[in-house]
């Protein structure tokens with residue numbers, strides 16, 4: 001297939017691009033490079049520097065590359081920043097990609113996979129969280145993603161664009177060979193921050209240890225980035241075989257506490273580092289755990305690398321070979 005991957009120079013997108021290219025697909029990456037890394041784009045793929053809201057560049061891609069399907073990763077990802085600057089998130093995560101959808105209609109491209117998030121659920125009333133759990137996002141980030149899901153259902157009904165929205169829980173880990181990994185700037189995710197605390201022998205700030213969980217710290221569902229990409233491949237194949245629009249959680253169904261993640265980092269790196277307990281962060285739910293029954297049953301998706309040991313091992317391997325991220 002000829003596949004356009006927006007945000008393909010970012011963390012998850014770059015792993016996806018490599019997986020697709022290795023399977024023989026023709027891959028076109030569109031990335032604004034605000035947070036992307038040139039070194040994360042394989043030389044075998046076509047790369048275009050630009051935004052998903054740029055109609056000229058998108059029209060050009062659809063005309064020249066004969067795109068069959070789009071995987072849409074591009075977007076801003078910071079919950080905290082979205083609270084400070086909601087308009088920025090609505091513009092980039094909702095308004096700009098509508099230009100992409102309109103161009104898909106104009107060029108008769110009818111298949112899209114969307115990077116949605118567990119943040120659409122807000123504070124869950126039920127854990128593990130099924131897809132039909134009420135949507136009540138606590139941040140403009142989560143709201144922007146949920147609104148885009150709703151736009152997708154509208155574009156399905158009115159414009160025949162079929163889409164699969166994948167609600168990721170905590171994407172984590174690095175490629176098994178250590179060549180690709182997580183390099184966000186600023187970094188907000190616990191595993192790279194924990195590894196940084198270990199190698200720089202700095203305090204790790206743990207936000208809240210008085211949650212009603214087994215050790216008082218927050219519980220999250222970690223999904224290895226390679227398993228997450230496999231879910232996209234299965235979703236793409238389903239759309240190619242005529243599957244209708246739908247929404248799936250992508251998580252393991254297993255909850256790991258923040259303290260357990262930190263212990264695993266200490267064990268894997270062999271480095272002890274101090275932990276400073278800070279106040280809970282506003283809007284951080286105690287537990288976010290997926291109910292992944294639907295994607296497992298319908299697509300036969302099975303996570304292979306999403307145990308916390310493998311996740312931390314691969315993240316540590318990536319860090320050791322790339323101590324400065326993609327700057328090396």
Ligand SMILES: NC(=O)c1ccc[n+]([C@@H]2O[C@H](COP(=O)([O-])OP(=O)(O)OC[C@H]3O[C@@H](n4cnc5c(N)ncnc54)[C@H](O)[C@@H]3O)[C@@H](O)[C@H]2O)c1
Nearest residue numbers: 007010011012031032034035036051052074075115117171
């Ligand atoms: N990382 C996670 O745990 C997680 C969880 C849930 C959902 N998601 C979603 O997955 C997607 C990818 O996340 P990530 O962690 O790889 O983030 P990332 O920041 O590493 O990658 C996003 C990429 O999109 C690009 N981009 C941003 N706005 C753009 C635009 N308007 N046009 C073109 N390119 C643009 C950035 O330059 C970056 O390369 C995001 O949409 C995010 O909301 C991520």
